[in-house]
Amino acid sequence: MSKKRWIVGVALAIALVAAGSAAGETVIQAGGLVDPESGTVRRDVIIIVKDGKVTSVGPGLEVPAGADLFDLREMYVLPGLFDCHTHLCEMISAPPENVIYGFDAHLVRETLPGRVLQAVSNARKMLESGITTVRDVGNCGEWGDVAVREALRKGLFEGPTTLASGKIITPFGGQQVLSPERVDLALIDYIFADSRDEMRRAVRQNVYFGADWIKIVVDAQRYIYSEEDVLFIVEEAGRVGLRVAAHCMTDEAARNAAAGGVASVEHGFPLSDETLEMMKKHDVWLVGTDFSTEVLEVYGIQEWRDMIVDRLRRAHRIGVRMAFGSDIVLEIPGHDRGSAVLTLLDTWLAAEVPAPDILRALTTDAALFLGLQKVRGSIREGLAADIIAVPRNPLEDILALRDVKFVMKDGRIVRHDEDGSRP
Ligand SMILES: [Zn+2]
Known part of the structure:
Protein backbone atom coordinates (compact mmCIF):
# COMPACT_ATOMS: atom_id res chain seq x y z
CA MET A 1 0.00 0.00 0.00
CA SER A 2 1.37 3.43 -0.91
CA LYS A 3 1.93 6.07 1.74
CA LYS A 4 -0.87 8.20 0.30
CA ARG A 5 -3.36 5.36 0.39
CA TRP A 6 -2.18 4.41 3.87
CA ILE A 7 -2.90 7.93 5.10
CA VAL A 8 -6.28 7.96 3.34
CA GLY A 9 -6.90 4.53 4.84
CA VAL A 10 -6.13 5.73 8.35
CA ALA A 11 -8.29 8.81 7.84
CA LEU A 12 -11.14 6.69 6.52
CA ALA A 13 -10.70 4.11 9.25
CA ILE A 14 -11.16 6.88 11.82
CA ALA A 15 -14.19 8.11 9.88
CA LEU A 16 -15.50 4.55 9.84
CA VAL A 17 -15.39 4.34 13.63
CA ALA A 18 -17.42 7.53 13.71
CA ALA A 19 -19.86 6.69 10.94
CA GLY A 20 -20.02 2.91 11.21
CA SER A 21 -20.80 0.67 8.20
CA ALA A 22 -19.44 0.85 4.62
CA ALA A 23 -16.84 -1.82 5.42
CA GLY A 24 -15.82 -4.04 2.51
CA GLU A 25 -16.36 -1.40 -0.13
CA THR A 26 -13.77 -0.51 -2.70
CA VAL A 27 -13.80 2.81 -4.53
CA ILE A 28 -12.08 3.61 -7.80
CA GLN A 29 -11.61 7.23 -8.77
CA ALA A 30 -11.46 7.12 -12.58
CA GLY A 31 -9.98 10.05 -14.49
CA GLY A 32 -11.70 8.75 -17.63
CA LEU A 33 -14.28 5.97 -17.66
CA VAL A 34 -14.34 4.36 -21.10
CA ASP A 35 -17.65 2.93 -22.30
CA PRO A 36 -16.76 0.63 -25.21
CA GLU A 37 -20.38 0.16 -26.24
CA SER A 38 -20.98 3.84 -26.97
CA GLY A 39 -17.33 4.67 -27.69
CA THR A 40 -17.35 7.51 -25.18
CA VAL A 41 -15.37 8.63 -22.13
CA ARG A 42 -16.92 10.10 -18.98
CA ARG A 43 -14.67 12.29 -16.87
CA ASP A 44 -14.04 12.07 -13.13
CA VAL A 45 -16.23 9.12 -12.32
CA ILE A 46 -16.44 7.22 -9.05
CA ILE A 47 -16.96 3.45 -9.16
CA ILE A 48 -18.08 1.75 -5.96
CA VAL A 49 -17.52 -2.00 -5.66
CA LYS A 50 -18.84 -4.38 -3.03
CA ASP A 51 -18.93 -8.19 -2.84
CA GLY A 52 -17.32 -8.49 -6.25
CA LYS A 53 -19.86 -6.32 -8.01
CA VAL A 54 -20.19 -2.73 -9.11
CA THR A 55 -22.80 -1.11 -6.86
CA SER A 56 -22.71 2.47 -8.19
CA VAL A 57 -21.03 4.39 -11.00
CA GLY A 58 -21.19 8.10 -11.59
CA PRO A 59 -19.67 11.51 -11.19
CA GLY A 60 -20.06 13.30 -7.90
CA LEU A 61 -20.70 10.18 -5.82
CA GLU A 62 -19.70 10.39 -2.22
CA VAL A 63 -16.84 8.10 -1.23
CA PRO A 64 -18.21 5.82 1.49
CA ALA A 65 -16.40 5.98 4.81
CA GLY A 66 -14.06 3.05 5.37
CA ALA A 67 -13.80 2.17 1.71
CA ASP A 68 -10.49 1.06 0.20
CA LEU A 69 -9.65 3.86 -2.22
CA PHE A 70 -7.83 3.52 -5.56
CA ASP A 71 -6.77 6.77 -7.14
CA LEU A 72 -6.84 6.24 -10.92
CA ARG A 73 -7.48 9.89 -11.73
CA GLU A 74 -4.54 9.85 -14.15
CA MET A 75 -5.85 6.75 -15.92
CA TYR A 76 -8.47 5.52 -18.35
CA VAL A 77 -10.62 2.90 -16.69
CA LEU A 78 -12.50 0.28 -18.69
CA PRO A 79 -14.02 -3.20 -18.45
CA GLY A 80 -11.63 -6.18 -18.42
CA GLY A 371 -24.01 -14.60 -23.55
CA LEU A 372 -22.42 -12.99 -20.49
CA GLN A 373 -23.57 -9.40 -21.12
CA LYS A 374 -25.88 -9.38 -18.11
CA VAL A 375 -23.13 -10.63 -15.81
CA ARG A 376 -19.85 -9.03 -16.91
CA GLY A 377 -18.21 -7.09 -19.75
CA SER A 378 -19.34 -3.55 -18.81
CA ILE A 379 -18.79 -1.30 -15.82
CA ARG A 380 -22.41 -1.04 -14.74
CA GLU A 381 -24.36 -1.36 -11.55
CA GLY A 382 -24.97 -5.01 -10.71
CA LEU A 383 -22.30 -6.44 -13.00
CA ALA A 384 -19.12 -8.21 -11.91
CA ALA A 385 -16.32 -5.79 -11.06
CA ASP A 386 -13.85 -6.82 -13.78
CA ILE A 387 -12.05 -3.53 -14.21
CA ILE A 388 -8.75 -2.49 -15.75
CA ALA A 389 -6.92 0.80 -16.27
CA VAL A 390 -4.47 2.05 -18.88
CA PRO A 391 -2.55 5.32 -19.13
CA ARG A 392 -3.91 6.42 -22.53
CA ASN A 393 -7.35 6.52 -24.13
CA PRO A 394 -7.82 3.16 -25.92
CA LEU A 395 -10.56 4.64 -28.11
CA GLU A 396 -7.80 6.71 -29.72
CA ASP A 397 -4.79 4.44 -29.17
CA ILE A 398 -5.74 0.78 -28.95
CA LEU A 399 -2.14 -0.18 -28.13
CA ALA A 400 -2.72 1.41 -24.72
CA LEU A 401 -4.17 -2.02 -23.90
CA ARG A 402 -0.62 -3.38 -23.87
CA ASP A 403 0.13 -1.07 -20.97
CA VAL A 404 -2.36 -2.21 -18.33
CA LYS A 405 -1.50 -0.79 -14.89
CA PHE A 406 -4.46 -1.91 -12.82
CA VAL A 407 -6.53 -5.08 -12.82
CA MET A 408 -9.50 -5.84 -10.61
CA LYS A 409 -11.14 -9.25 -10.97
CA ASP A 410 -14.53 -9.82 -9.35
CA GLY A 411 -13.74 -6.95 -7.00
CA ARG A 412 -10.30 -8.24 -5.96
CA ILE A 413 -7.16 -6.31 -6.80
CA VAL A 414 -4.87 -8.39 -9.00
CA ARG A 415 -2.52 -5.66 -10.06
CA HIS A 416 -1.91 -2.02 -9.26
CA ASP A 417 1.35 -0.57 -10.56
CA GLU A 418 1.76 2.63 -8.64
CA ASP A 419 5.45 2.92 -9.50
CA GLY A 420 5.29 1.12 -12.85
CA SER A 421 6.17 -2.29 -11.45
CA ARG A 422 3.95 -5.28 -10.90
CA PRO A 423 2.88 -6.11 -7.34
ZN1 LIG B 1 -7.45 -22.95 -31.49
Whole structure:
Protein backbone atom coordinates (compact mmCIF):
# COMPACT_ATOMS: atom_id res chain seq x y z
CA MET A 1 0.00 0.00 0.00
CA SER A 2 1.37 3.43 -0.91
CA LYS A 3 1.93 6.07 1.74
CA LYS A 4 -0.87 8.20 0.30
CA ARG A 5 -3.36 5.36 0.39
CA TRP A 6 -2.18 4.41 3.87
CA ILE A 7 -2.90 7.93 5.10
CA VAL A 8 -6.28 7.96 3.34
CA GLY A 9 -6.90 4.53 4.84
CA VAL A 10 -6.13 5.73 8.35
CA ALA A 11 -8.29 8.81 7.84
CA LEU A 12 -11.14 6.69 6.52
CA ALA A 13 -10.70 4.11 9.25
CA ILE A 14 -11.16 6.88 11.82
CA ALA A 15 -14.19 8.11 9.88
CA LEU A 16 -15.50 4.55 9.84
CA VAL A 17 -15.39 4.34 13.63
CA ALA A 18 -17.42 7.53 13.71
CA ALA A 19 -19.86 6.69 10.94
CA GLY A 20 -20.02 2.91 11.21
CA SER A 21 -20.80 0.67 8.20
CA ALA A 22 -19.44 0.85 4.62
CA ALA A 23 -16.84 -1.82 5.42
CA GLY A 24 -15.82 -4.04 2.51
CA GLU A 25 -16.36 -1.40 -0.13
CA THR A 26 -13.77 -0.51 -2.70
CA VAL A 27 -13.80 2.81 -4.53
CA ILE A 28 -12.08 3.61 -7.80
CA GLN A 29 -11.61 7.23 -8.77
CA ALA A 30 -11.46 7.12 -12.58
CA GLY A 31 -9.98 10.05 -14.49
CA GLY A 32 -11.70 8.75 -17.63
CA LEU A 33 -14.28 5.97 -17.66
CA VAL A 34 -14.34 4.36 -21.10
CA ASP A 35 -17.65 2.93 -22.30
CA PRO A 36 -16.76 0.63 -25.21
CA GLU A 37 -20.38 0.16 -26.24
CA SER A 38 -20.98 3.84 -26.97
CA GLY A 39 -17.33 4.67 -27.69
CA THR A 40 -17.35 7.51 -25.18
CA VAL A 41 -15.37 8.63 -22.13
CA ARG A 42 -16.92 10.10 -18.98
CA ARG A 43 -14.67 12.29 -16.87
CA ASP A 44 -14.04 12.07 -13.13
CA VAL A 45 -16.23 9.12 -12.32
CA ILE A 46 -16.44 7.22 -9.05
CA ILE A 47 -16.96 3.45 -9.16
CA ILE A 48 -18.08 1.75 -5.96
CA VAL A 49 -17.52 -2.00 -5.66
CA LYS A 50 -18.84 -4.38 -3.03
CA ASP A 51 -18.93 -8.19 -2.84
CA GLY A 52 -17.32 -8.49 -6.25
CA LYS A 53 -19.86 -6.32 -8.01
CA VAL A 54 -20.19 -2.73 -9.11
CA THR A 55 -22.80 -1.11 -6.86
CA SER A 56 -22.71 2.47 -8.19
CA VAL A 57 -21.03 4.39 -11.00
CA GLY A 58 -21.19 8.10 -11.59
CA PRO A 59 -19.67 11.51 -11.19
CA GLY A 60 -20.06 13.30 -7.90
CA LEU A 61 -20.70 10.18 -5.82
CA GLU A 62 -19.70 10.39 -2.22
CA VAL A 63 -16.84 8.10 -1.23
CA PRO A 64 -18.21 5.82 1.49
CA ALA A 65 -16.40 5.98 4.81
CA GLY A 66 -14.06 3.05 5.37
CA ALA A 67 -13.80 2.17 1.71
CA ASP A 68 -10.49 1.06 0.20
CA LEU A 69 -9.65 3.86 -2.22
CA PHE A 70 -7.83 3.52 -5.56
CA ASP A 71 -6.77 6.77 -7.14
CA LEU A 72 -6.84 6.24 -10.92
CA ARG A 73 -7.48 9.89 -11.73
CA GLU A 74 -4.54 9.85 -14.15
CA MET A 75 -5.85 6.75 -15.92
CA TYR A 76 -8.47 5.52 -18.35
CA VAL A 77 -10.62 2.90 -16.69
CA LEU A 78 -12.50 0.28 -18.69
CA PRO A 79 -14.02 -3.20 -18.45
CA GLY A 80 -11.63 -6.18 -18.42
CA LEU A 81 -10.78 -7.74 -21.79
CA PHE A 82 -12.11 -10.98 -23.31
CA ASP A 83 -10.25 -13.63 -25.27
CA CYS A 84 -12.81 -15.89 -26.94
CA HIS A 85 -10.35 -18.46 -28.29
CA THR A 86 -7.79 -19.70 -25.80
CA HIS A 87 -6.00 -22.97 -25.14
CA LEU A 88 -5.07 -22.50 -21.51
CA CYS A 89 -3.57 -25.98 -21.17
CA GLU A 90 -1.19 -25.63 -24.09
CA MET A 91 2.29 -24.18 -24.31
CA ILE A 92 3.93 -25.99 -27.18
CA SER A 93 7.49 -25.56 -28.38
CA ALA A 94 7.73 -24.12 -31.85
CA PRO A 95 8.41 -26.44 -34.75
CA PRO A 96 10.69 -28.28 -35.41
CA GLU A 97 11.22 -29.09 -31.69
CA ASN A 98 7.63 -30.21 -31.43
CA VAL A 99 7.92 -32.83 -34.14
CA ILE A 100 9.14 -36.41 -33.70
CA TYR A 101 9.22 -38.41 -36.93
CA GLY A 102 6.50 -36.18 -38.35
CA PHE A 103 4.20 -36.49 -35.33
CA ASP A 104 3.22 -33.92 -32.73
CA ALA A 105 5.72 -34.52 -29.95
CA HIS A 106 3.67 -32.85 -27.23
CA LEU A 107 1.08 -35.63 -27.46
CA VAL A 108 3.76 -38.07 -26.35
CA ARG A 109 5.67 -35.89 -23.90
CA GLU A 110 2.96 -34.01 -22.04
CA THR A 111 0.85 -35.15 -19.12
CA LEU A 112 -2.53 -33.80 -18.07
CA PRO A 113 -1.19 -32.66 -14.66
CA GLY A 114 1.61 -30.81 -16.45
CA ARG A 115 -0.83 -29.18 -18.86
CA VAL A 116 -3.18 -28.09 -16.11
CA LEU A 117 -0.27 -26.52 -14.22
CA GLN A 118 0.58 -24.71 -17.44
CA ALA A 119 -3.02 -23.47 -17.47
CA VAL A 120 -2.56 -22.05 -13.97
CA SER A 121 0.40 -20.02 -15.21
CA ASN A 122 -1.27 -18.96 -18.47
CA ALA A 123 -4.42 -17.90 -16.62
CA ARG A 124 -2.44 -15.76 -14.19
CA LYS A 125 -0.41 -14.09 -16.96
CA MET A 126 -3.54 -13.35 -18.98
CA LEU A 127 -5.27 -11.83 -15.99
CA GLU A 128 -2.26 -9.63 -15.21
CA SER A 129 -2.44 -8.37 -18.80
CA GLY A 130 -6.05 -7.33 -18.29
CA ILE A 131 -7.86 -10.34 -19.75
CA THR A 132 -10.62 -11.12 -17.28
CA THR A 133 -12.77 -13.58 -19.29
CA VAL A 134 -11.84 -16.36 -21.69
CA ARG A 135 -13.58 -19.04 -23.66
CA ASP A 136 -11.25 -22.03 -23.78
CA VAL A 137 -11.75 -24.11 -26.91
CA GLY A 138 -10.14 -27.35 -25.87
CA ASN A 139 -6.89 -29.27 -26.14
CA CYS A 140 -6.99 -29.82 -22.40
CA GLY A 141 -7.00 -33.61 -22.26
CA GLU A 142 -9.61 -35.28 -20.08
CA TRP A 143 -11.74 -32.17 -19.52
CA GLY A 144 -8.81 -30.35 -17.92
CA ASP A 145 -10.39 -27.03 -18.90
CA VAL A 146 -13.47 -27.87 -16.84
CA ALA A 147 -11.19 -28.61 -13.87
CA VAL A 148 -9.42 -25.28 -14.43
CA ARG A 149 -12.76 -23.45 -14.59
CA GLU A 150 -13.95 -25.05 -11.35
CA ALA A 151 -10.69 -24.35 -9.52
CA LEU A 152 -10.91 -20.71 -10.61
CA ARG A 153 -14.50 -20.54 -9.35
CA LYS A 154 -13.32 -21.81 -5.99
CA GLY A 155 -10.54 -19.22 -5.97
CA LEU A 156 -7.77 -21.83 -5.77
CA PHE A 157 -5.69 -19.59 -8.04
CA GLU A 158 -6.24 -16.38 -9.96
CA GLY A 159 -7.23 -16.19 -13.57
CA PRO A 160 -9.93 -15.05 -15.95
CA THR A 161 -13.50 -16.31 -15.72
CA THR A 162 -13.30 -19.37 -17.97
CA LEU A 163 -15.85 -21.04 -20.20
CA ALA A 164 -14.81 -24.57 -21.14
CA SER A 165 -15.36 -26.62 -24.30
CA GLY A 166 -14.07 -30.00 -23.10
CA LYS A 167 -12.99 -32.40 -25.81
CA ILE A 168 -13.01 -31.25 -29.42
CA ILE A 169 -15.42 -33.14 -31.68
CA THR A 170 -14.05 -33.93 -35.11
CA PRO A 171 -14.14 -36.38 -38.00
CA PHE A 172 -11.68 -39.30 -37.69
CA GLY A 173 -8.09 -38.19 -37.20
CA GLY A 174 -8.64 -34.88 -35.45
CA GLN A 175 -6.07 -32.24 -36.30
CA GLN A 176 -3.14 -34.63 -36.06
CA VAL A 177 -0.82 -36.64 -38.23
CA LEU A 178 -1.19 -40.07 -36.63
CA SER A 179 0.40 -43.46 -36.88
CA PRO A 180 -2.20 -46.22 -37.42
CA GLU A 181 -0.73 -47.92 -34.35
CA ARG A 182 -1.13 -44.87 -32.09
CA VAL A 183 -4.48 -43.37 -33.02
CA ASP A 184 -5.18 -43.25 -29.29
CA LEU A 185 -2.76 -40.33 -28.92
CA ALA A 186 -5.26 -37.96 -30.57
CA LEU A 187 -8.03 -39.23 -28.33
CA ILE A 188 -6.37 -37.41 -25.44
CA ASP A 189 -7.83 -34.18 -26.82
CA TYR A 190 -10.42 -35.20 -29.44
CA ILE A 191 -13.53 -37.29 -29.82
CA PHE A 192 -13.75 -38.78 -33.29
CA ALA A 193 -17.39 -38.63 -34.41
CA ASP A 194 -18.33 -39.64 -37.94
CA SER A 195 -21.75 -41.29 -37.60
CA ARG A 196 -24.83 -39.67 -36.09
CA ASP A 197 -24.60 -41.96 -33.05
CA GLU A 198 -20.99 -40.95 -32.50
CA MET A 199 -21.84 -37.25 -32.83
CA ARG A 200 -24.72 -37.50 -30.37
CA ARG A 201 -22.60 -39.42 -27.89
CA ALA A 202 -19.68 -36.97 -28.27
CA VAL A 203 -21.92 -33.98 -27.50
CA ARG A 204 -23.48 -35.80 -24.55
CA GLN A 205 -20.05 -36.76 -23.14
CA ASN A 206 -19.08 -33.11 -23.20
CA VAL A 207 -22.35 -32.03 -21.61
CA TYR A 208 -22.01 -34.74 -18.97
CA PHE A 209 -18.46 -33.71 -18.04
CA GLY A 210 -19.36 -30.04 -17.78
CA ALA A 211 -18.60 -28.24 -21.04
CA ASP A 212 -20.10 -24.76 -21.53
CA TRP A 213 -19.55 -24.81 -25.29
CA ILE A 214 -19.18 -27.46 -27.97
CA LYS A 215 -16.12 -27.11 -30.19
CA ILE A 216 -16.00 -28.89 -33.52
CA VAL A 217 -13.25 -29.10 -36.10
CA VAL A 218 -14.99 -29.04 -39.45
CA ASP A 219 -12.09 -29.36 -41.83
CA ALA A 220 -8.76 -30.73 -40.64
CA GLN A 221 -8.77 -33.69 -43.04
CA ARG A 222 -9.69 -34.28 -46.70
CA TYR A 223 -13.20 -35.26 -45.57
CA ILE A 224 -15.08 -32.53 -43.74
CA TYR A 225 -18.32 -32.14 -41.81
CA SER A 226 -21.25 -31.41 -44.14
CA GLU A 227 -23.97 -28.86 -43.44
CA GLU A 228 -26.17 -31.75 -42.25
CA ASP A 229 -23.45 -33.04 -39.92
CA VAL A 230 -23.04 -29.59 -38.39
CA LEU A 231 -26.79 -29.09 -38.05
CA PHE A 232 -27.11 -32.43 -36.24
CA ILE A 233 -24.42 -31.46 -33.71
CA VAL A 234 -25.84 -27.93 -33.28
CA GLU A 235 -29.30 -29.38 -32.55
CA GLU A 236 -27.98 -31.94 -30.10
CA ALA A 237 -25.97 -29.25 -28.25
CA GLY A 238 -28.92 -26.86 -28.40
CA ARG A 239 -31.16 -29.32 -26.52
CA VAL A 240 -29.27 -28.38 -23.36
CA GLY A 241 -28.61 -24.77 -24.32
CA LEU A 242 -25.04 -25.16 -25.53
CA ARG A 243 -23.76 -23.39 -28.62
CA VAL A 244 -21.17 -24.56 -31.13
CA ALA A 245 -17.84 -23.08 -32.18
CA ALA A 246 -16.50 -24.34 -35.49
CA HIS A 247 -12.83 -24.47 -36.48
CA CYS A 248 -12.80 -23.73 -40.22
CA MET A 249 -9.71 -23.22 -42.33
CA THR A 250 -11.50 -23.32 -45.70
CA ASP A 251 -14.33 -21.40 -47.28
CA GLU A 252 -16.34 -24.58 -47.85
CA ALA A 253 -16.12 -25.58 -44.19
CA ALA A 254 -17.23 -22.13 -43.05
CA ARG A 255 -20.24 -22.27 -45.39
CA ASN A 256 -21.21 -25.69 -44.01
CA ALA A 257 -20.78 -24.39 -40.46
CA ALA A 258 -22.76 -21.20 -41.04
CA ALA A 259 -25.58 -23.02 -42.84
CA GLY A 260 -25.59 -25.62 -40.08
CA GLY A 261 -26.22 -22.96 -37.45
CA VAL A 262 -23.01 -22.66 -35.45
CA ALA A 263 -22.54 -19.65 -33.17
CA SER A 264 -19.04 -18.89 -34.40
CA VAL A 265 -16.55 -19.63 -37.12
CA GLU A 266 -13.02 -19.81 -35.69
CA HIS A 267 -10.01 -18.71 -37.78
CA GLY A 268 -11.61 -18.65 -41.26
CA PHE A 269 -8.51 -17.04 -42.77
CA PRO A 270 -9.35 -17.48 -46.48
CA LEU A 271 -13.07 -16.69 -46.29
CA SER A 272 -14.70 -15.19 -49.40
CA ASP A 273 -16.94 -12.14 -49.31
CA GLU A 274 -19.90 -14.43 -50.11
CA THR A 275 -19.23 -16.58 -47.05
CA LEU A 276 -18.75 -13.53 -44.84
CA GLU A 277 -22.07 -12.16 -46.13
CA MET A 278 -23.68 -15.52 -45.37
CA MET A 279 -22.30 -15.48 -41.83
CA LYS A 280 -23.68 -11.99 -41.33
CA LYS A 281 -27.10 -13.08 -42.59
CA HIS A 282 -27.14 -16.16 -40.31
CA ASP A 283 -25.88 -14.15 -37.31
CA VAL A 284 -22.69 -16.23 -37.10
CA TRP A 285 -19.81 -14.54 -35.32
CA LEU A 286 -16.24 -14.53 -36.56
CA VAL A 287 -13.58 -15.30 -33.96
CA GLY A 288 -10.80 -14.65 -36.41
CA THR A 289 -7.70 -15.41 -34.29
CA ASP A 290 -5.88 -12.90 -36.49
CA PHE A 291 -2.27 -13.87 -35.81
CA SER A 292 0.32 -11.14 -35.43
CA THR A 293 3.54 -11.11 -37.41
CA GLU A 294 5.39 -12.31 -34.30
CA VAL A 295 3.09 -15.31 -33.92
CA LEU A 296 3.21 -16.18 -37.63
CA GLU A 297 7.01 -16.10 -37.50
CA VAL A 298 7.08 -18.61 -34.68
CA TYR A 299 4.75 -20.87 -36.66
CA GLY A 300 6.89 -20.32 -39.77
CA ILE A 301 3.90 -19.17 -41.81
CA GLN A 302 4.68 -15.48 -42.39
CA GLU A 303 3.19 -15.78 -45.88
CA TRP A 304 -0.29 -15.98 -44.29
CA ARG A 305 -0.04 -12.39 -43.08
CA ASP A 306 -1.58 -10.66 -46.10
CA MET A 307 -4.44 -13.19 -46.28
CA ILE A 308 -5.31 -12.68 -42.60
CA VAL A 309 -5.17 -8.88 -42.74
CA ASP A 310 -7.24 -8.88 -45.94
CA ARG A 311 -9.91 -11.18 -44.46
CA LEU A 312 -10.14 -9.08 -41.30
CA ARG A 313 -10.50 -5.89 -43.35
CA ARG A 314 -13.26 -7.45 -45.50
CA ALA A 315 -15.09 -8.96 -42.52
CA HIS A 316 -15.15 -5.54 -40.86
CA ARG A 317 -16.31 -3.79 -44.03
CA ILE A 318 -19.09 -6.35 -44.58
CA GLY A 319 -20.19 -6.01 -40.97
CA VAL A 320 -19.76 -9.57 -39.70
CA ARG A 321 -19.99 -9.57 -35.93
CA MET A 322 -16.55 -10.16 -34.46
CA ALA A 323 -15.23 -11.22 -31.08
CA PHE A 324 -11.54 -11.18 -30.28
CA GLY A 325 -9.76 -14.53 -29.98
CA SER A 326 -6.03 -15.23 -29.84
CA ASP A 327 -5.45 -18.98 -30.30
CA ILE A 328 -1.95 -18.69 -28.82
CA VAL A 329 -0.57 -22.18 -28.15
CA LEU A 330 3.12 -21.68 -28.81
CA GLU A 331 5.86 -20.03 -26.79
CA ILE A 332 6.32 -16.58 -28.32
CA PRO A 333 9.86 -15.29 -27.58
CA GLY A 334 9.86 -12.23 -25.34
CA HIS A 335 6.25 -12.70 -24.29
CA ASP A 336 4.24 -14.41 -21.61
CA ARG A 337 0.78 -15.71 -22.49
CA GLY A 338 -0.85 -12.39 -21.69
CA SER A 339 1.39 -10.14 -23.74
CA ALA A 340 1.47 -12.71 -26.58
CA VAL A 341 -2.31 -12.44 -26.86
CA LEU A 342 -2.13 -8.67 -27.21
CA THR A 343 0.39 -8.88 -30.07
CA LEU A 344 -2.67 -9.65 -32.23
CA LEU A 345 -3.72 -6.00 -32.00
CA ASP A 346 -1.12 -5.45 -34.75
CA THR A 347 -3.30 -7.28 -37.23
CA TRP A 348 -6.42 -5.30 -36.35
CA LEU A 349 -4.44 -2.09 -36.87
CA ALA A 350 -3.00 -3.34 -40.16
CA ALA A 351 -6.57 -4.07 -41.32
CA GLU A 352 -7.46 -0.48 -40.40
CA VAL A 353 -10.26 -1.46 -38.04
CA PRO A 354 -11.03 1.70 -36.00
CA ALA A 355 -9.92 1.53 -32.35
CA PRO A 356 -13.49 1.77 -30.92
CA ASP A 357 -14.52 -1.27 -33.01
CA ILE A 358 -11.45 -3.24 -31.87
CA LEU A 359 -12.23 -2.36 -28.27
CA ARG A 360 -15.83 -3.58 -28.60
CA ALA A 361 -14.60 -6.92 -30.00
CA LEU A 362 -12.45 -7.22 -26.86
CA THR A 363 -15.15 -6.20 -24.37
CA THR A 364 -18.87 -5.58 -24.81
CA ASP A 365 -19.32 -7.44 -28.11
CA ALA A 366 -17.35 -10.40 -26.77
CA ALA A 367 -19.58 -10.46 -23.69
CA LEU A 368 -22.66 -10.41 -25.91
CA PHE A 369 -21.23 -13.20 -28.07
CA LEU A 370 -20.58 -15.38 -25.03
CA GLY A 371 -24.01 -14.60 -23.55
CA LEU A 372 -22.42 -12.99 -20.49
CA GLN A 373 -23.57 -9.40 -21.12
CA LYS A 374 -25.88 -9.38 -18.11
CA VAL A 375 -23.13 -10.63 -15.81
CA ARG A 376 -19.85 -9.03 -16.91
CA GLY A 377 -18.21 -7.09 -19.75
CA SER A 378 -19.34 -3.55 -18.81
CA ILE A 379 -18.79 -1.30 -15.82
CA ARG A 380 -22.41 -1.04 -14.74
CA GLU A 381 -24.36 -1.36 -11.55
CA GLY A 382 -24.97 -5.01 -10.71
CA LEU A 383 -22.30 -6.44 -13.00
CA ALA A 384 -19.12 -8.21 -11.91
CA ALA A 385 -16.32 -5.79 -11.06
CA ASP A 386 -13.85 -6.82 -13.78
CA ILE A 387 -12.05 -3.53 -14.21
CA ILE A 388 -8.75 -2.49 -15.75
CA ALA A 389 -6.92 0.80 -16.27
CA VAL A 390 -4.47 2.05 -18.88
CA PRO A 391 -2.55 5.32 -19.13
CA ARG A 392 -3.91 6.42 -22.53
CA ASN A 393 -7.35 6.52 -24.13
CA PRO A 394 -7.82 3.16 -25.92
CA LEU A 395 -10.56 4.64 -28.11
CA GLU A 396 -7.80 6.71 -29.72
CA ASP A 397 -4.79 4.44 -29.17
CA ILE A 398 -5.74 0.78 -28.95
CA LEU A 399 -2.14 -0.18 -28.13
CA ALA A 400 -2.72 1.41 -24.72
CA LEU A 401 -4.17 -2.02 -23.90
CA ARG A 402 -0.62 -3.38 -23.87
CA ASP A 403 0.13 -1.07 -20.97
CA VAL A 404 -2.36 -2.21 -18.33
CA LYS A 405 -1.50 -0.79 -14.89
CA PHE A 406 -4.46 -1.91 -12.82
CA VAL A 407 -6.53 -5.08 -12.82
CA MET A 408 -9.50 -5.84 -10.61
CA LYS A 409 -11.14 -9.25 -10.97
CA ASP A 410 -14.53 -9.82 -9.35
CA GLY A 411 -13.74 -6.95 -7.00
CA ARG A 412 -10.30 -8.24 -5.96
CA ILE A 413 -7.16 -6.31 -6.80
CA VAL A 414 -4.87 -8.39 -9.00
CA ARG A 415 -2.52 -5.66 -10.06
CA HIS A 416 -1.91 -2.02 -9.26
CA ASP A 417 1.35 -0.57 -10.56
CA GLU A 418 1.76 2.63 -8.64
CA ASP A 419 5.45 2.92 -9.50
CA GLY A 420 5.29 1.12 -12.85
CA SER A 421 6.17 -2.29 -11.45
CA ARG A 422 3.95 -5.28 -10.90
CA PRO A 423 2.88 -6.11 -7.34
ZN1 LIG B 1 -7.45 -22.95 -31.49
